[in-house]
Amino acid sequence: MKRTKVKALLQTPASGQEVLVKGWVRTKRGNKYVTFIAVNDGSTIHNMQVVADMNVFTEEALKEVTTGASVSVVGTLVESQGKGQTVEVQAKTIEVLGTADPEVYPLQKKGHSLEFLREIAHLRPRTNTFGAVLRIRHAMAFAVHQYFNQKGFFYIHTPIITASDAEGAGEMFRVTTLDPVNPPRTEAGEVDFSEDFFGKSTNLTVSGQLEGEVTAMALSEIYTFGPTFRAENSNTSRHLAEFWMIEPEMAFYELEDNMELAEDFLKYLVRYALDNCQDDLQFLNDLYDKELLSRLHFVVENDFQRLTYTEAVEILKTAKQKFEYKVDWGTDLQSEHERYLVEKHFKKPVILTNYPKDIKSFYMKLNDDGKTVRAMDVLFPGIGEIIGGSQREESYEKLVTRMQEMGVPEKEMWWFLDTRRFGTVPHSGFGLGFERLLLFVTGMGNIRDVIPFPRFPKSAEF
Amino acid sequence: MKRTKVKALLQTPASGQEVLVKGWVRTKRGNKYVTFIAVNDGSTIHNMQVVADMNVFTEEALKEVTTGASVSVVGTLVESQGKGQTVEVQAKTIEVLGTADPEVYPLQKKGHSLEFLREIAHLRPRTNTFGAVLRIRHAMAFAVHQYFNQKGFFYIHTPIITASDAEGAGEMFRVTTLDPVNPPRTEAGEVDFSEDFFGKSTNLTVSGQLEGEVTAMALSEIYTFGPTFRAENSNTSRHLAEFWMIEPEMAFYELEDNMELAEDFLKYLVRYALDNCQDDLQFLNDLYDKELLSRLHFVVENDFQRLTYTEAVEILKTAKQKFEYKVDWGTDLQSEHERYLVEKHFKKPVILTNYPKDIKSFYMKLNDDGKTVRAMDVLFPGIGEIIGGSQREESYEKLVTRMQEMGVPEKEMWWFLDTRRFGTVPHSGFGLGFERLLLFVTGMGNIRDVIPFPRFPKSAEF
Numbered sequence: 018m019k020r021t022k023v024k025a026l027l028q029t030p031a032s033g034q035e036v037l038v039k040g041w042v043r044t045k046r047g048n049k050y051v052t053f054i055a056v057n058d059g060s061t062i063h064n065m066q067v068v069a070d071m072n073v074f075t076e077e078a079l080k081e082v083t084t085g086a087s088v089s090v091v092g093t094l095v096e097s098q099g100k101g102q103t104v105e106v107q108a109k110t111i112e113v114l115g116t117a118d119p120e121v122y123p124l125q126k127k128g129h130s131l132e133f134l135r136e137i138a139h140l141r142p143r144t145n146t147f148g149a150v151l152r153i154r155h156a157m158a159f160a161v162h163q164y165f166n167q168k169g170f171f172y173i174h175t176p177i178i179t180a181s182d183a184e185g186a187g188e189m190f191r192v193t194t195l196d197p198v199n200p201p202r203t204e205a206g207e208v209d210f211s212e213d214f215f216g217k218s219t220n221l222t223v224s225g226q227l228e229g230e231v232t233a234m235a236l237s238e239i240y241t242f243g244p245t246f247r248a249e250n251s252n253t254s255r256h257l258a259e260f261w262m263i264e265p266e267m268a269f270y271e272l273e274d275n276m277e278l279a280e281d282f283l284k285y286l287v288r289y290a291l292d293n294c295q296d297d298l299q300f301l302n303d304l305y306d307k308e309l310l311s312r313l314h315f316v317v318e319n320d321f322q323r324l325t326y327t328e329a330v331e332i333l334k335t336a337k338q339k340f341e342y343k344v345d346w347g348t349d350l351q352s353e354h355e356r357y358l359v360e361k362h363f364k365k366p367v368i369l370t371n372y373p374k375d376i377k378s379f380y381m382k383l384n385d386d387g388k389t390v391r392a393m394d395v396l397f398p399g400i401g402e403i404i405g406g407s408q409r410e411e412s413y414e415k416l417v418t419r420m421q422e423m424g425v426p427e428k429e430m431w432w433f434l435d436t437r438r439f440g441t442v443p444h445s446g447f448g449l450g451f452e453r454l455l456l457f458v459t460g461m462g463n464i465r466d467v468i469p470f471p472r473f474p475k476s477a478e479f
Numbered sequence: 480m481k482r483t484k485v486k487a488l489l490q491t492p493a494s495g496q497e498v499l500v501k502g503w504v505r506t507k508r509g510n511k512y513v514t515f516i517a518v519n520d521g522s523t524i525h526n527m528q529v530v531a532d533m534n535v536f537t538e539e540a541l542k543e544v545t546t547g548a549s550v551s552v553v554g555t556l557v558e559s560q561g562k563g564q565t566v567e568v569q570a571k572t573i574e575v576l577g578t579a580d581p582e583v584y585p586l587q588k589k590g591h592s593l594e595f596l597r598e599i600a601h602l603r604p605r606t607n608t609f610g611a612v613l614r615i616r617h618a619m620a621f622a623v624h625q626y627f628n629q630k631g632f633f634y635i636h637t638p639i640i641t642a643s644d645a646e647g648a649g650e651m652f653r654v655t656t657l658d659p660v661n662p663p664r665t666e667a668g669e670v671d672f673s674e675d676f677f678g679k680s681t682n683l684t685v686s687g688q689l690e691g692e693v694t695a696m697a698l699s700e701i702y703t704f705g706p707t708f709r710a711e712n713s714n715t716s717r718h719l720a721e722f723w724m725i726e727p728e729m730a731f732y733e734l735e736d737n738m739e740l741a742e743d744f745l746k747y748l749v750r751y752a753l754d755n756c757q758d759d760l761q762f763l764n765d766l767y768d769k770e771l772l773s774r775l776h777f778v779v780e781n782d783f784q785r786l787t788y789t790e791a792v793e794i795l796k797t798a799k800q801k802f803e804y805k806v807d808w809g810t811d812l813q814s815e816h817e818r819y820l821v822e823k824h825f826k827k828p829v830i831l832t833n834y835p836k837d838i839k840s841f842y843m844k845l846n847d848d849g850k851t852v853r854a855m856d857v858l859f860p861g862i863g864e865i866i867g868g869s870q871r872e873e874s875y876e877k878l879v880t881r882m883q884e885m886g887v888p889e890k891e892m893w894w895f896l897d898t899r900r901f902g903t904v905p906h907s908g909f910g911l912g913f914e915r916l917l918l919f920v921t922g923m924g925n926i927r928d929v930i931p932f933p934r935f936p937k938s939a940e941f
Contacts (some may be wrong), residue, residue: 022699039699039730039731040903041696041697041902042902057901058699058730059697059698059699060631060698060699076640085901085902087902087903087904089731114902114903114904114905115873115899115901115902115903115904116902117900117901117902118900118901122901122902128737137894138894138896139693139895139897139898140688140697140897140901141696142694142696142698143696143697146698148697148698151635151694151698152633152698154634154636155628155633155634155635158634158636159624159628160633162620162621162624163625163772166621169486169522171521171613171614171617171907172616172617172620172621173613173617173931174616174620174706174723174930174940175931175932176704176721176931176932176934176941177639177683177708177719177721178652178683178708178720178939179939179941180939180940181941188656189654190640190654190655190656190676191654191656192652192653192654192683192709193652193653193655193659194650194652196657197653197662197828197841198668198669198670199659200659201519208659208660208661209490214652214710214712214720214936214937215934215937215938215939216936216937216938216939217939219939221639221640221654222673228932228941230929231601231941232604232605232613232931233607234503234604234605235502235503235521235602235604235609235610236521236522236610236613236614237484237502237520237522239522242705243705244636244639244705244706246639246640247555248564248656248676250676258640258676258677258758259638259639259640261636263810268501268520269482269501269551293643293754300503307561312903313742332784346546347646347892355690372855376874381685382878384579391726411577419691419863431681432599432601432707432941433601435602436601437577438578438579438583439545439547439577439579439580439584439602440503440548440549440577440578441549441576442549442576442577443576443635466666469634469637469638469690470637470638470640472638472640472677474676474677475640475677475678475679476644477640477641477677477678477679477681477694478894479641479643479690479894
């Protein structure tokens with residue numbers, strides 16, 4: 018007989034048909050007449066209730082049916098007598114495939130702290146919480162691809178190992194095959210990277226944007242979705258050393274087109290979650306964050322408020338609220354400022370535009386005022402910045418000037434500059450941190466809990 | 480007016496409506512009465528023919544309309560008088576957005592060698608060949624996600640930076656933030672990796688399989704699709720230092736289920752290409768490989784031949800063909816042997832199973848004969864091995880024995896072994912090298928030409 022997954026069985030009308038269920042035991046309870054075994058197979062947050070008639074099964078036969086054990090159950094699918102499920106499986110045979118010794122199996126029935134579960138990240142997908150998070154993560158990744166595919170964007174795999182640094186600043190991981198103990202040396206005593214695998218010093222990428230721009234200058238609309246890295250010694254609930262980014266780049270888009278796309282994209286993703294992950298979202302809403310579902314609906318149903326950085330600074334300066342950091346034109350906004358705008362002042366998502374050039378990257382298009390650039394940040398409730406983007410500087414001369422002002426090495430960037438020498442066009446793009454999105458959609462509080470195997474300072478286990 | 484992409488315009492019935500086309504000039508030709516400008520925007524391999532009536536436009540006005548320049552054209556969509564296209568745009572205005580000086584722009588009309596184009600990987604997406612390859616690459620990536628999503632598999636992002644090595648052998652890149660010139664040292668003079676970012680020595684992953692298995696033990700069916708790395712000094716047309724892998728892992732799958740999935744998956748992908756990438760495939764078929772389309776159809780229409788390694792060795796030993804490498808039971812098959820089986824003997828894709836344990840990895844399930852393991856390799860015409868996989872050893876004791884025999888450190892793998900201690904189940908999985916797939920689907924001969932920015936020894940440009 019072919020196994021049917023629990024998700025499908027729970028949607029099947031019960032008519033006493035024979036079924037095969039395979040999965041892991043969550044709980045076992047009952048009395049001397051009947052035993053109820055909750056079996057989960059990860060296809061859904063709901064368990065299949067397996068009912069064992071103790072006239073048919075002995076205590077001894079079910080001894081190894083303990084939390085965490087894997088079982089294969091043949092039985093008949095019948096309407097459930099109990100609450101909490103519509104159908105259940107009346108067991109004919111129950112085979113234990115793999116035991117889980119209750120003395121040592123770490124995931125017993127009782128709740129576990131998220132901190133403890135991080136220590137056993139290899140087992141936490143077996144919990145309701147992480148099952149839900151991983152299914153939502155899958156759904157959001159698929160929605161990203163579906164959204165762009167429908168719109169005629171092409172998915173581009175930008176390189177992970179790179180000799181360039183898009184941000185011009187981020188701390189990077191070095192990638193090397195040189196002997197760490199006795200690396201080859203130049204006559205001056207420096208490490209001789211010409212002997213390294215790639216013939217020069219290389220790093221893990223901090224962004225696929227530059228390669229994305231280059232490709233958009235041929236294919237019009239592209240997106241990246243890949244891992245990016247920051248070697249920052251930040252032990253916070255908002256930072257990972259390894260995380261996934263989505264970076265669309267579009268030829269012929271000006272800043273307004275960029276904002277339209279960003280808003281439409283985010284609403285599509287949140288709507289997709291609401292439509293496809295109801296059970297998991299309901300669980301997270303009930304257990305962790307009673308406002309989660311209403312916050313998700315709120316984003317889908319409201320237009321994002323658009324205003325300039327300069328306007329935002331005016332609002333913040335006259336706000337009644339006390340801020341820890343002072344707001345002045347020319348300084349970067351802090352999280353407390355962003356959240357005030359979103360949560361208190363406008364009470365909806367906000368897109369801020371036209372930031373001072375000195376606090377933004379060299380590749381952003383300079384406005385005619387000579388002081389601001391056509392940047393945009395999308396700010397979300399509870400999260401702050403969820404998207405950062407801009408119209409890109411398409412003028413070769415202006416771009417070179419900005420690079421010189423900001424100390425970006427022109428020589429290494431010859432290929433990037435070529436896009437402005439040959440058939441340059443107005444273009445725009447943005448970056449969405451995938452885990453930031455997941456924090457918003459799942460309501461989880463710590464970014465280490467929305468990625469399967471988090472990487473952070475002093476931790477690369479599993 | 481809103482821009483319409485060329486792909487959509489070519490499918491639009493022409494009724495003299497006004498349209499806006501944006502893209503890059505591929506060619507310009509004509510006479511004193513009329514100028515024909517071929518505009519490509521990357522949405523399709525086909526160009527939009529823009530027709531400029533030289534009673535309306537002056538030579539001077541079109542002077543900067545040269546190959547590689549970007550243009551914005553307003554005109555009316557009319558039925559084409561000429562051959563090669565159904566519709567064309569009768570230009571009203573032609574604006575040059577960005578010039579491309581014919582004296583220096585490298586991509587002039589004439590054909591370029593693939594070797595030359597590799598040197599300008601940032602511009603090659605503007606050619607017909609690489610436009611086609613990148614669109615097919617996108618389509619195949621999307622098809623991977625769509626296939627697994629439909630089947631209820633969950634996409635898992637396994638870690639890129641890792642302290643473990645699934646293959647137990649592959650050459651790896653080290654990831655570090657230690658000072659390369661004067662790294663911290665232990666008293667014994669060794670580099671002190673406890674001072675490194677992650678508190679130990681870390682590498683770029685060679686496979687997501689082990690983390691994938693762990694997750695399948697909770698979610699039943701998962702897949703990975705991410706970058707993997709090999710620091711092998713191989714300067715061949717088949718090796719990259721950085722490439723993308725797809726690795727499904729399925730709980731409750733035995734070897735036969737694994738074969739079913741692999742065959743169904745590959746056929747789905749090839750059929751998806753045939754259905755969705757006709758124009759690009761036709762182009763590659765005509766220009767590079769006249770057998771491409773028939774080879775793709777052949778894979779979709781034929782059952783894969785399944786046999787054991789032992790049976791294959793018998794066939795090869797009695798083959799009339801002279802091989803460079805001798806075949807003996809216990810040795811790994813060479814590419815020439817694999818291709819003989821596929822191309823000469825069976826004349827269809829082949830799945831070989833039950834290889835000698837000594838030439839396969841420690842995690843493969845041992846057969847009752849004690850000599851072979853439940854491995855499977857899928858062999859394709861022109862490519863050789865396109866998929867490698869196996870049923871995994873689910874017995875804790877047998878797995879530990881194999882690890883000891885093969886010198887795999889148990890201590891570092893505690894988390895992997897936990898899956899066999901707690902609720903272990905029969906399970907299987909396989910790996911598909913994404914670029915191997917693309918070599919097959921595009922018919923390109925060099926793996927550096929099916930990834931946007933290839934990484935290989937002494938080359939990490941762009």
